[in-house]
Amino acid sequence: MLPLGKEHTMSGKTIGLLGAGRIGAMHAGILAKKAGKLVVADPASWRARRVAELHGAEVRSPEGMLASEDLDGLVLATPTDTHAGLLCEAARLGVPIFCEKPVALDVESTRRANAAAKEANIPVHVGFQRRFDAAYSAARERLAEGEIGDLRRVHMGTLDQAPAAREFLAASGGIFKDCLIHDFDALRWVTGLEVEEVVVYGTDLGLPDFADFADAAEAVVLLRLTGGVLATAHSSRFNGAGYDVRMELHGTKGTDVVGMDERLPVRSLEPGVAYPRQEPWADFIARFADCYERELDAFLDVVSGRAPVPATIDDALASLRIAIACGTSLREGRPVRVS
Ligand SMILES: NC(=O)c1ccc[n+]([C@@H]2O[C@H](COP(=O)([O-])OP(=O)(O)OC[C@H]3O[C@@H](n4cnc5c(N)ncnc54)[C@H](O)[C@@H]3O)[C@@H](O)[C@H]2O)c1
Known part of the structure; x- marks a missing residue:
């Protein structure tokens, strides 16, 4: 993990962002500065377009995002009750995932998402930004x-x-x-x-x-x-x-x-x-503006294989x-x- 105060610039990675609402729009602003390429999807397509125009990102449909072959990492900033299902689906992409907190609203769905990630052997970083x-x-x-x-x-x-x-x-x-x-x-x-x-x-x-x-x-x-x-x-x-x-x-x-x-x-x-x-x-x-930035720096470190996940699904479950x-x-x- 990067020490406090250090930051990524242009990691050269392609990052997908599902969800362009309150927190997704903010994550997009950070990722656009740090990733090589940002791809945004939201069923409210006007939100995805607005965020993409603002930050020079590409727009994809949510289904298209989940079938993408060019992603190095995926950020989930969708409503909480969609996280576990999306994690299970997105695990098939085989890339590291950043998931906003909480992972799910019940223990069973959280466990299911954890099992899917483990089976696909992908790291999942949960968005507890106070750790930064x-x-x-x-x-x-x-x-x-x-x-x-x-x-x-x-x-x-x-x-x-x-x-x-x-x-x-x-x-x-x-x-x-x-x-x-x-x-x-x-x-x-x-x-x-x-x-x-x-x-x-x-x-x-x-x-x-x-x-x-x-x-x-x-x-x-x-x-x-x-x-x-x-x-x-x-x-x-x-x-x-x-x-x-x-x-x-x-x-x-x-x-x-x-x-x-x-x-x-x-x-x-x-x-x-x-x-x-x-x-x-x-x-x-x-x-928490600086913390959101540092947590995505840490996620890009996970994507690059440089660091372990700083907050896991097991932490989210606890x-x-x-x-x-x-x-x-x-x-x-x-x-x-x-x-
Ligand atoms: N870490 C934090 O401090 C923090 C702060 C706020 C929100 N959050 C978390 O972030 C998540 C989103 O919260 P928000 O306030 O941005 O909500 P929001 O309702 O403003 O935005 C969610 C967006 O996701 C879109 N969406 C719904 N289903 C989708 C799908 N299948 N694929 C792609 N996009 C989809 C919606 O259309 C909407 O634009 C929640 O889980 C919330 O708990 C975390």
């Missing part, structure tokens, strides 16, 4: 080096300024599988610990966009990790102040914080404190199991063991 964030990386390193002593508690949050469109929410799998799954992956990656049990409170605020899909608009999760370390994670789809992503790690010698920068969407009420000073983060695209346990806890109002 400078502060999350520093937190992981400092914890491993004993800089904050023994880890006792972790507090995390992912707060969206406003919810996505209803059609997205309908296919997203809900706040745990779609949103907090990033925190669950970061928790496992930074601490090296697994989650054993969760307890959840959440509310749909009486809004059909959440109630209709048994989803929550606001949620608070308590987590018990291996070795008795305790954690919390909270999430909102209505954080009017801005996009707020944080992780606090409390150890016996110190406390490290990810996300406490000059664009944190909070206001300090302490006299004489002028922090934070800059415009708050608006959304994930702004907050985080999905935590998200599923959260959903059960919310529905049944009880602590749930992660199985």
Whole structure:
């Protein structure tokens, strides 16, 4: 994997991109700079054309993309409920695949996609971009080096300024599988610990966009990790102040914080404190722009055979199991063991 700060230019590879929506359009901008050639497909062909015109890419039909013989790698940025089926189909192309998180909404489909990839002997890199964030990386390193002593508690949050469109929410799998799954992956990656049990409170605020899909608009999760370390994670789809992503790690010698920068969407009420000073983060695209770039650099390294996959389908499955346990806890109002 390239170290933080290094980047690819013109890898000379031909990369296919399925899905030219919110995240696909952003990935296209990055890939167009770094791949030799970019090919885009979307059943909403106007989206594929718009992205292709913007970035000098070729347009293909989704069926044509899945029958292509000239690809060196494929990026899946389609709705979550299509990932597993597309992974199984695309495995036949025999090229490395980058798949947006989560790989699927259930364990069985995730396992099926994993089996198809293993049978075809292709690497699959799952899009957990926080693994490429400078502060999350520093937190992981400092914890491993004993800089904050023994880890006792972790507090995390992912707060969206406003919810996505209803059609997205309908296919997203809900706040745990779609949103907090990033925190669950970061928790496992930074601490090296697994989650054993969760307890959840959440509310749909009486809004059909959440109630209709048994989803929550606001949620608070308590987590018990291996070795008795305790954690919390909270999430909102209505954080009017801005996009707020944080992780606090409390150890016996110190406390490290990810996300406490000059664009944190909070206001300090302490006299004489002028922090934070800059415009708050608006959304994930702004907050994690450099990470999305580094994760695709890492994918191009996988495509070139220079590096192993940084986040696997097994990682995605582990985080999905935590998200599923959260959903059960919310529905049944009880602590749930992660199985
Ligand atoms: N890593 C992150 O931070 C992050 C952020 C946002 C979204 N995502 C993930 O990315 C995925 C897409 O999310 P989005 O917000 O871009 O959704 P979106 O609805 O904006 O875009 C999805 C696009 O895929 C297209 N599509 C549907 N079926 C297709 C197919 N078979 N072949 C090709 N294209 C197809 C749709 O027409 C649409 O244009 C989701 O899985 C989501 O969880 C990840």
